[in-house]
Amino acid sequence: MTDDYSGVSGMQHEEALLFEHAHEAATPISLPGIDAELPDALNGFRRSRQAGIPGLSEPESVRHFVRLSQWNHSIETGFYPLGSCTMKYNPRVNEQLARLPGLAQLHPDQPEESVQGVLELLYELQQWLGEITGLAHVTLTPAAGAHGELAGIMMIRAYHDARGDRRRRTVLVPDSAHGTNPASAALAGMQTIEIKSAANGRIDLDELRSRLNDEVAALMLTNPNTTGMFESDIAEICRLVHEAGGLVYGDGANLNALVGVARPGDMGIDCLHINVHKTFSTPHGGGGPGTGPVAVNDTLAPFLPVPKLVRENNTIRIVHRDERSIGSIFGSIGQTGVLLRATAYIAAFGRDALHRIAEDAVLNANYILARLKDAYHVPFPGLCKHECLLTDEKQERHGVKTLDIAKRLIDLGFHPMTVYFPLIVHGAMLIEPTESESRETIDRFCDAMLEIARQCEAGDTEALHQAPLMPIRRRLDETLAARKPVLVWPED
Numbered sequence: 453m454t455d456d457y458s459g460v461s462g463m464q465h466e467e468a469l470l471f472e473h474a475h476e477a478a479t480p481i482s483l484p485g486i487d488a489e490l491p492d493a494l495n496g497f498r499r500s501r502q503a504g505i506p507g508l509s510e511p512e513s514v515r516h517f518v519r520l521s522q523w524n525h526s527i528e529t530g531f532y533p534l535g536s537c538t539m540k541y542n543p544r545v546n547e548q549l550a551r552l553p554g555l556a557q558l559h560p561d562q563p564e565e566s567v568q569g570v571l572e573l574l575y576e577l578q579q580w581l582g583e584i585t586g587l588a589h590v591t592l593t594p595a596a597g598a599h600g601e602l603a604g605i606m607m608i609r610a611y612h613d614a615r616g617d618r619r620r621r622t623v624l625v626p627d628s629a630h631g632t633n634p635a636s637a638a639l640a641g642m643q644t645i646e647i648k649s650a651a652n653g654r655i656d657l658d659e660l661r662s663r664l665n666d667e668v669a670a671l672m673l674t675n676p677n678t679t680g681m682f683e684s685d686i687a688e689i690c691r692l693v694h695e696a697g698g699l700v701y702g703d704g705a706n707l708n709a710l711v712g713v714a715r716p717g718d719m720g721i722d723c724l725h726i727n728v729h730k731t732f733s734t735p736h737g738g739g740g741p742g743t744g745p746v747a748v749n750d751t752l753a754p755f756l757p758v759p760k761l762v763r764e765n766n767t768i769r770i771v772h773r774d775e776r777s778i779g780s781i782f783g784s785i786g787q788t789g790v791l792l793r794a795t796a797y798i799a800a801f802g803r804d805a806l807h808r809i810a811e812d813a814v815l816n817a818n819y820i821l822a823r824l825k826d827a828y829h830v831p832f833p834g835l836c837k838h839e840c841l842l843t844d845e846k847q848e849r850h851g852v853k854t855l856d857i858a859k860r861l862i863d864l865g866f867h868p869m870t871v872y873f874p875l876i877v878h879g880a881m882l883i884e885p886t887e888s889e890s891r892e893t894i895d896r897f898c899d900a901m902l903e904i905a906r907q908c909e910a911g912d913t914e915a916l917h918q919a920p921l922m923p924i925r926r927r928l929d930e931t932l933a934a935r936k937p938v939l940v941w942p943e944d
C-alpha cells in the first residue's frame with residue numbers, strides 16, 4: 453500500500469507496516485478441512501480464490517485495532533465541542549444496564565409475555581418522553597433523528613389526507629435548518645420551500661406569513677435553532693401556521709437546551725423527534741446506532757407507526773395493527789440498547805433534577821461565548837442557548853479561515869467545533885460544550901481559542917495553515933473520503 457505514515461513514530465510505524473505486510477500463511481485460525489463436495493448453497497457467490505486478508509497472530513491483531521482506536525479522537529480522550537451533535541459524556545452505568553444479559557440477549561421476535569421486563573422499561577421511557585416534550589403520545593421505533601423526521605412528516609401527511617385535504621403537499625423549512633429536514637420532507641413525497649431567516653438569525657415572521665397558504669402541510673422548525681438562538685416568536689409562529697391549516701414539526705435535536713425547563717408541546721409544536729443519542733446519552737461517534745423517537749399531540753396520535761406499546765391491566769402488549777397508522781417503519785419495537793441507555797440517563801437525574809441538564813449546558817455555552825466574544829466575531833449578539841456561534845471574520849483579515857482554526861485545535865488536543873454550519877453564516881464555528889464538561893476543561897479550550905486568535909493578530913499564521921501536525925492523517929479530501937470510501941482490503 454502507498455499509505456503515508458510520515459506522522460507515525462518509529463515503533464508505531466513498524467507495527468502499522470506489520471499489519472499491511474502480514475502474510476496470509478500466518479493466519480492464527482485453523483479450520484478443519486472438508487472432504488465432501490458441498491452443494492453451492494450460495495448461488496454462485498462462493499469465493500473461488502483466497503480473500504488475501506492479512507494473517508496475524510492474536511496479539512498482533514489486538515495491537516493493530518487498539519492502535520487504530522488511539523489514533524481517533526473520542527469523548528473518552530478529550531473535549532468534543534461539536535455543535536448540533538451534543539457529544540456529551542456517556543456514564544458507564546448506562547452501558548452496564550444496556551448490557552445486562554437479561555436485556556441484551558433478548559430476541560426482537562420473542563413472545564411478549566416473555567419480555568415484559570424490557571417492555572416495562574420502554575413503556576416507562578415512552579411516558580417520560582411524553583412528559584418531557586409535552587406531547588403525550590410517543591413512538592420509539594424510528595432508528596435515528598432523520599428517520600423520526602420522515603415518520604413525523606408521514607403522519608402529518610396522513611392527517612391532512614384523512615381530512616380530505618390532499619392539496620397540502622408543501623413543507624416550509626427555514627434556511628438555517630439541518631440538511632436532513634428538507635431531505636426527509638422530500639422522501640415523504642412533499643415539496644419544500646425555504647424560508648429566509650431574519651438578520652437576527654431567527655424566523656422572519658413576514659416571510660413566514662407570505663409563504664403560508666392552503667397547500668402548506670407543515671413548517672419544520674428547530675428550536676433553539678441551529679444558530680443556538682431561541683425562536684422567541686415561537687408561540688406566534690405556531691399560531692400563524694395553525695391558522696393557515698398547517699401543523700408544526702419540531703426538530704428536537706436541540707432538546708438539550710430545554711429539557712426539564714420548557715416543553716415544545718406547550719409552545720404549540722404538534723410533533724417532535726428526539727435524538728435520544730444526543731440528549732439522553734449513547735456513544736454516537738462513528739455514525740450510530742441512534743434512535744429518534746417521535747412525540748405527538750392528540751391530533752396526530754392515531755397515525756403513529758406500529759408496532760405500538762399499549763398497557764392493558766398489568767401487561768404491556770405489542771400492537772402490530774392499527775387502522776389509521778402510517779404502518780411499520782422499522783423491523784422491531786426500536787433500537788432497544790440505545791433506548792435503555794436513555795431510560796437510565798433520565799432515571800439518574802429524576803424528575804426534580806432533569807432541568808440541570810439544560811441549565812448547565814446553557815451556562816457552559818454562554819461562558820464560552822463570554823470568554824471568546826472579543827477575540828472572535830459573534831454574528832448574533834445576545835445570550836445563546838446550549839451552543840454558541842462564532843465566525844472567522846476577524847481572522848480572515850490575516851488570511852486565516854475557520855478550517856485553519858479547527859485544524860489547529862486538533863494539535864492543541866481538542867476535537868474541532870462544527871464548522872461551516874449553519875450554512876447561512878459565513879465561516880461559521882458552532883461550539884457546544886454540553887453539561888458534562890468541567891469549568892477547567894472549558895477554560896483550557898477557551899485558552900486554546902484565544903491563543904489561536906493572538907497568533908493571527910501577531911501575523912504568526914504559518915502554524916495555522918500547516919495544522920494539524922500531530923495526527924496520523926492531516927488534511928484529508930473529506931468529500932472523496934465520504935463519496936468514495938475504500939471499504940475492502942485491496943486485492944493484489
Ligand SMILES: *Cc1c(COP(=O)(O)O)cnc(C)c1O
Nearest residue numbers: 536596597598630632705727742
Ligand atoms: C443531528 C441532527 C439531525 C439528524 O439526526 P440524526 O439522528 O443524525 O439522523 C437533525 N437535525 C438537527 C438539528 C441535528 O443536529
